[in-house]
Amino acid sequence: xxxxxxxxxxxxxxxxxxxxxxxxxxxxxxxxxxxxxxxxxxxxxxxxxxxxxxxxxxxxxxxxxxx
Ligand code: FES
Numbered sequence: 001x002x003x004x005x006x007x008x009x010x011x012x013x014x015x016x017x018x019x020x021x022x023x024x025x026x027x028x029x030x031x032x033x034x035x036x037x038x039x040x041x042x043x044x045x046x047x048x049x050x051x052x053x054x055x056x057x058x059x060x061x062x063x064x065x066x067x
Contacts, residue, residue: 015040015053026051 009017040053047054
């Protein structure tokens with residue numbers, strides 16, 4: 001039996017891209033099934049679909065540019 005490879009890619013200012021995972025476990029123990037080969041996990045806390053990224057981090061960056 002061979003080990004399955006899971007990789008995590010940091011997207012600066014955005015999510016973590018996780019490839020090859022079956023599930024993602026949040027800090028509170030909540031388990032979310034990874035139904036795609038690559039899933040994007042929110043790091044900004046603004047997503048309406050936590051733990052998944054819904055691109056809300058982009059709106060945050062735009063508003064910071066207007067400051
Ligand atoms: S990182 Fe994309 S919505 Fe939070």
